Amino acid sequence: MQYRADTINLQNGTIEEKREEIKNYFLQTYELDEKLFDLLKDKKSIYEQPNRLRHPLIFYYGHTATFFINKLMLSKLINKRINKHFESIFAIGVDEMSWDDLNSENYLWPNFEEVKEYRLKVKNLVLELIDTLEFSLPINWNSPMWIILMGIEHENIHIETSSVLLRELDISHLVEDETFSYCKEYLNTYPKNELIKVQEGEVVLQKDRQNPIYYGWDNEFSYHKAYIKEFFASKYLVSNGEFLEFVQDGGYSKLKYFSKEGREWLDFTQAKMPTFWIKKEDKYYLRQINKIVPLPLNYPVDINVYEAEAFCKYKSEKLGFEVRLPSEDEYYRLYDYTKANTKKANIGLKYFNQTPVDKYAFDDFYDVVGNVWQWSITPTYPFDGFETHPIYDDFTTPTFDDRHALIKGGSFISLGNEILKSARYAFRKHFFQHAGFRYVKSNNEYRTKLNDNVYETDELISQYCEFHYGDEFFNVKNFAKNSVEILKPYLKEIKTIKALDLGCSVGRSSFELAKTFDEVMGIDFSANFINVGVKLKKYESLTYKVRVEGEIFEDKTISLKDLNLDEVKNKVEFMQGDACNLKEIYSNYDLVFCSNLIDRLYYPQKFLDDIPNRVNKDGLLVIISPYTWLEEYTPKTNWLGGFIKDNKEVKTFDTLKNNLDKNYKLLDLIDIPFVIKETSRKFQHTVSQMSIWKKVK
Template sequence: MAATVDRTRVRVEDGSSMGRSYTASSNKRAGLGAERRGLTTKSFNIDDDKLVLDSLPAPNLNTSTKADILAYFLNSYDLNSSLFALLKNDSVFYMKPDVLRRPLIFYFAHTCSVYANKLALAGVIDDIDPYYQKMFETGVDEMSWDDMDDMQDDDYAWPTVAESEAFRQRVKAAVVEVINAMPDPKEVPITMDSPYWGLIMGFEHERIHLETSSVLIRQLPIDCVRKPVTWRDCPFRASTPAEVPKNKLQDVDATRVVLGKPCDFPQYGWDNEYGKRVVDVPAFAGSRFKVTNAEFLPFVLAGGYRDRKWWVSPRGDDEGWRWASYRNATHPSFWVATAAMPDFIGGTPELPYQKDDGHARAGTGTEFMLRVELDIVPMPWDWPVEVNYHEARAFLNWKAANEGLAPGQLRMPTEAEFHAMRDDPCPFPEALTGKRFAGQRAGIPADPEAAERMVATADAVKAPPATVPDFGAPAPVDASIEHPAYQEDPAAFDVVMNPVCPGNTNMKFHSPSPVHLYPPSTAGFYDTHGNVWEYVEDHFAGLPDFSIHYLYDDFSTPCFDGWHTMMLGGSWVSTGDESSNFGRYAFRRHFFQQLGFRYVRTTAGTKEDFPGQATVKNLWEGMGDISQQVTDGYATAADKLAVVGDAPAVSALGAITLADASTFPRRLADAVATLYAKAKAPAAAAAADASVLHLNCGAGGVTMQLCRHFSNVVGTHHVEPVLRQARLLQHHGQLEYQRLTEGILTTTALVNVDRDIDRSRAVYVETCVSELEPALKANGGKPFDAVVLDGALTQVTQPLDALKSLRKAGVVAEGGVVVVLSDHSWNADVTPRNSWLGGFNMNGEEVTTRDSIVRHLGSRGLYEFVEAADVPVLRCQDARRFTLELIDAVALRKGAEAPPRAAAAAAAAESACA
């Protein structure tokens, strides 16, 4: 067995790298999905007395024995296996608890695929089953939540549960063999340069999926799971909101936080944890507790989920409102509305928001229940509310308004502020946090043995006490007690390496717990370790000196895209590195996890261009200005004018020169006519007999030129004074106006419409690009043969709305053509970045505007991409400033109208568990 790394086998980031989405629909068998929904067999089972539901502490890689490493592996593997053993039958393995995620059979075998792939990549083993290793490797994170196409077809030929389990057992045996043959870590420590680093990587990867799979299983209908007698939901809960302690703000003095993990730390870490960032944190005030179900309740009862203003940022970003509308959300996703609460049963028949809403097990009362992992229980009002980032942000907007605070004055903490509240010892001497070390780990009860006995007492679970037990206050801070130096005891700097982790983590309970169950940190904040994760405002990003590890080249980097928001602190089901002081994780803002939030209040008058500006390195800030200055100062003329230089360039429409750019209205109209002729279906009308809708027509220059080619042209614009000029030019054929020359100086100028244009073919309508009824009325109620969407995508707040309007029935004739014109010049002051259609990275892949246009219009086969062409445009700003743009003209042909997707398949999937 190899003991060194063959670096020639190291895979670079490519289409097969882990974490990527793919939508290939190969390997399908018609009717297989329906067949599997009808399965009642149970091929994978573990008896209750053999379930493993307790986690071991993370191993010290400098001092552990092979027996310790083997025990940790078996514990990791068995925890994951035990979770899947709680599915009711085989049919559940083929369900998608979230329509945008893989079916559970993928996650069942995915972790073993990673063991096999990483150990093979490290040169430690040979491939075990390349087919399964590839099948179960990729597809964890989807690309878009608002694309209703499923990531994987229901008829995809996944292996049977028994076949998947056989693959898992083969991998398990191989890993055990590797551990038995490896050098003892006490003799040869496992470092990140060791091939056996991939072994520990596999353990921690499996523990990540223990958590993410727990969330997916929690999203299943309750009838699809079973609850064993050894499952420990926390027995302590407030039965009414009045019993819950009031959340108060706690002041934090200005301090210095150092983020990062030493490279020689004797415990596994993911690439994003290493490096070092020193942050001076201004004084702030933060909530002592995470927001509870009780604190969140008034927002729900006030109709907060239905009120758009709470979901839109001051800069117009409405990503949250689009998510809330898409899901028809009415309450936190794990809350359960009873049948007596119809106003709070959200979602759609195809996509239920909470699959247990109205379920018989929720009862007939008029109060919310809570879906925990394997049960529906009376609402524990003092447990943290579990929501996604959009819900948390909407709540804070509502709360700030109700308390008379300025918009944005309440927000979630930043990563640096979170560590100031946690106040744990730091291995870097520059840090000012953790200096109040009191001889115990922050947040551990004064009598941890008593807490452990309580957790293990079955009687306590069966007969919950009326009040939360008093575990004692933290030991008083004693300045004479010094924390050991990092070199003396590195493990003392990470709670996950202690025999008992602080707080509700490492599976002490199998559910959340009251926010005040465990003592606070030395800074006075509760649950900074465990219970549920909490959001911070930072985009996920590497620390200074970040570098990828060759064994997992795209664990973090695909998420360094501005779409992934960081979460810290761990949850009740977090184990291993997830519970570490150094853990840094992130998910898309619409994802659900065992995840909540707390808030901080900024000082009145503090202006933040983006949340947490003083301590956050926002990935989207400042890039454009830097790029322009470097390009202007150093790029060659060919780079600056790649398509219009001294020699004509060639595009799909032929040679183009700078002179062409000055006559762009004619050029654009000619391009549309050419693309229409190429793209239209044979049965569609010829251009001379066709109607065309010109959206965002402005003063009508291109609209008039379209009249050369089409018999009926409808131009629309949303600004009446602009449209008035178009109508004047159509009526008179000329217009005298004041042309800007310098500052506010003007000169009188006269422009004319070309005499050979039949101006009577045009009609102008005032409307926006997403409201097309007035335009259709102007066309006699008939669909258009062609639609030109002219530059509007980058000029509106929600460009996706414009594309969605073109998908509506009756707008474009079957076989007709849509031509989308765009310069892709996205501006955050006009269009919030979360609403851009392109010009960013997501999940490690470049997303271009053209690709998004084709994907959104082509969804479900409604439009087919035909051709794209470049059209130069020269715009005059004043007598001395001219802007040269290269317009991307994308042509798509419309197919037949697709019937609405039936809800039968979704309903059948859920009824299989009944």
């Protein structure tokens, strides 16, 4: 069967033609995802956990549908959930972030048929939206149809990552039916690799948020330019045969070839060969997604970054000069040099497996695109002018560190945005992702280090870092610290075992609460915000940039030690979560602390219906807010106050009282001012109201 490999052109055609095109694209992706799980012999296998750093397969079956609903809710394109429980448990847990809750004891997974029925309901809802949403051409990232495309492209990613998980699952769980097309050009010989010149040239990437040709993720937009000097690149991707030389020479036991992190991975896994190789009676076999075949020496090897780097050191020793992984810019230069966009490739599910490294020619090179992803030496970093998309602010920024590397070129199963030259995907260096590599001999400079404790780009995060951890202005005390200090007299009368800081932002109040409580859970909707707290726990300091004026910025540093918070950091944990749809495990707290949160929620009444039940008897619920209701955050129909109804003023505190009076006693109302610095001469001065409620029933 032929699948549409490319993504949607956002500019051509009419509105109705575009609706039909998007509908067909959605149906292919949605149904292909389900077809992948049909490879399981028994649906009980969907509860297997192929990789202990991942959820069971059932999570990924539900996750892609849940993603549509959560993003449609956030963008206010729908105002009602299909299944609140599913849209909580299937929401987060993909990239092994510290806030991914992988503890299976915290989940009671639903049965397969329930999730299948849920997926059908989501499918019908999305189809209805595609038919009815009003939009114009070109579709850009402010368009409502962009959110639909976001869900489709997100599912394309998971078709690939789920196929890797199936490949890691014991093959006894999978059918060997040839549901897809396979390439069977298996040989026990392989072409000899060689280095070929790539002429110098300029690399330019430019993508316009307002007028894009294709859908893109946040890290692809803005402008990037580099000049690449002449270099040499391997003609072929490294084949199983070429990598076998490294294995047979004892490469995995020679620690000199591995980086420090690579040695730690090696010690942890005790690997002796690539993870998808199988050795029986001195013969090697290859695990494909749902087949085991004699190791095709002419197919590209699948490995992680640590193995690729080690091979390059080994190869350098053999060649007598240094070869390494290519940089991202060197990949772009090779792509342009070979006019890769005009060539045929093993991509877009032409086959359900890899193909020989000498099958698809790109002038003098092979597989510049497709077959397997190609690891680069480049960490994820933002282009100038980088902005996060407001509906998916944590797609890229959590990967701005030294533990992720960019992969380029796509694999045999890549679809949609993944096959574009402009695609910038990053995976953890120990991941397996149908990824191989080629090596280069080059004198070009390249970026290998991204300072892990520096936020280089996101001004909003920097502004909140300054608000939480920075200086005091106009004799107004630090808001996060002062709020907890004001609360302390009321904490003397309650148990201080567990506290929940809901809407914790960048984490200062969570650390301050840990001075009193044994355990503090900080939860925020934004992964970018909680990542500040996560990094402070790990590194104890973090540098951020504050705007002085115009384009002038000043570096500032947060130090937990200087703030006397380093001794309590291990009592704090940070998780990503939706205050309007929290997981059930977040319960039984002695304090639930909600600061400047309620007037930023898309459905605050759902929060009020739920959150009081998560507080222990005699515990406290603290709500702090300036009651600044704005339609950009909360649809007006969902405001708790700030409007006229039946010729009467409705104020937020009165709504709080009406909701809480039955089970809570109001202990106090306190005004707390705060100042947010925007530039050296521009500040926001606001007064929040703190209401302190004690649970009496």
